[in-house]
Amino acid sequence: METMLKQLIRGKALFFIIVLGIGGSLQNGFHVTVISSPSPYIQDFINRSWFERYEEPLPNRTVTFIWSSIVGLYGVGGLIGSMCVKYFAGRFGRKGAMMWNDAISIVSALIMFSSKSLNSFEMVILARFSYGFAAGLGLFVHMMYLGESSPTKLRGMVTLTSATFFAIGKLSGQLAGLKEFLGHESLWNVLLSLPGILAFIQLVALLFIPEAPRYLLIDKDNKEMCQKALQTLWGVGEYKVEMEEMMLEQVAIKGQPSKSVVGLMRDHLVRWQLLTIMVITFSIQFSGVSAISSFSYSVLMEAGIPSDKIRYVTLGLGISEVMTSIVCGFLIEDLGRRSLLWKGFGVMSVLMALVGLTQLLKGNGYWIPYCTVGLIFLFIIFCGGPTGVMPPFSHEIFVQTYRPAAFVFSGILRWLGFFIMGMIFPFLLASLKSFSFLLFASVCLLGALFVFFLVPETKGKTLLEISEEFNKIHIYRPSLSKDVVLETRL
Known part of the structure; x- marks a missing residue:
């Protein structure tokens, strides 16, 4: 265990794990739990928004339906986002896919934050859907990026951190929604916009992190960039064992296109x-x-x-x-x-x-x-x-x-x-x-x-x-x- 911890702090590995976590599975976990606390405030906002436009209240069943749509479309967005993993990860690389995902999260947060001042519950629905898309895409790119950047002997521990950050995200959503923090009627849009800040932090931090080494060697056939990425993440070394394993896999799958x-x-x-x-x-x-x-x-x-x-x-x-x-x-x-x-x-x-x-x-x-x-x-x-x-x-x-x-x-x-x-x-x-x-x-x-x-x-x-x-x-x-x-x- 001590050897593993030393290797994590030799290069940028620990920084890399934290950066991927806060913009990846942590946001997914946050969205799962945070929506529970402000639910009565959002339902009141839906009714009030409708009344100010049409000067008549919405039936309770309609409010419930709209609220169910806000909750449920997050899952629909997540499903569609997960279906786009292959396209984004293949076209933009693992790092590029995460950066695009951050951009989607930031736009979603801006839509959510503006919905209250613009008196539009439709914007809340749209933001939840796009949040779901970013969560579905980001969760699996996060796991892929971790796995393709880890040495064999540390692969399990490093990749498992995506589950750790998911749990941290769920706990963060519960804490942030307490009345002692942001669980107030006046702050529900701020509470639901917090993931945008995390996405912005990751977007900037990714500029200082290399692409996944396995992707660089196997997909891009760039041995020099692969070795440099390994050294940046895990410290100075030749990494012959890791490089040889990747090259063996590259030979085994040579000529085979990426599967649909x-x-x-x-x-x-x-x-x-x-x-x-x-x-x-x-x-x-x-x-x-x-x-x-x-x-x-x-x-x-x-x-x-x-x-x-x-x-x-x-x-x-x-x-x-x-x-x-x-x-x-x-x-x-x-x-x-x-x-x-x-x-x-x-x-x-x-x-x-x-x-x-x-x-x-x-x-x-x-x-x-x-x-x-x-x-x-x-x-x-x-x-x-x-x-x-x-x-x-x-x-x-x-x-x-x-x-x-x-x-x-x-x-x-x-x-x-x-x-x-x-x-x-x-x-x-x-x-x-x-x-x-x-x-x-x-x-x-x-x-x-x-x-x-x-x-x-x-x-x-x-x-x-x-x-x-x-x-x-x-x-x-x-x-x-x-x-x-x-x-x-x-």
């Missing part, structure tokens, strides 16, 4: 990688963590926590998520990706089942709701394994020609899962009550079993070696037997 999403889905060489991404992404999205993050108030109210204590419990959950992500960053290179995935899902399954049980028994004692909260805290802590591993894992299992399309594919799954969960969870909670948590437990268990039996370890391996590990997975039906045989080397 359709081409990626048709290619049998990466079918196991795609299936793995699908299973893990949906296992995370439907594990219950998205529901707890987005509907924490409803979940805690259902658990029996007094309403005046809920915001403090929510802040505690946010702090736990940040601390867990940091700890996972130091453990990932020792424990490995596969171990954190299947063990994390396994414990999460048990915890969700226990949450369902305490929900059934909550009327049998005043202390039971607090047991539920304790279990939710533990769930968030162990969830840090799968959610933290996903950024480095998604990067490692695809070689350069497949990676941009793979991130588009992963982004579509992530945002689609987020949208579905947001739509169905209120109905699940209302109809199934405590049994909804048993559904989450089942999803986590399936995720744990899939990873344990079929997913190889990627720790400390080159990207070509990882591809070979996935190619060794076969499911076939022998001609003389109806039994399905699994062959995998884990």
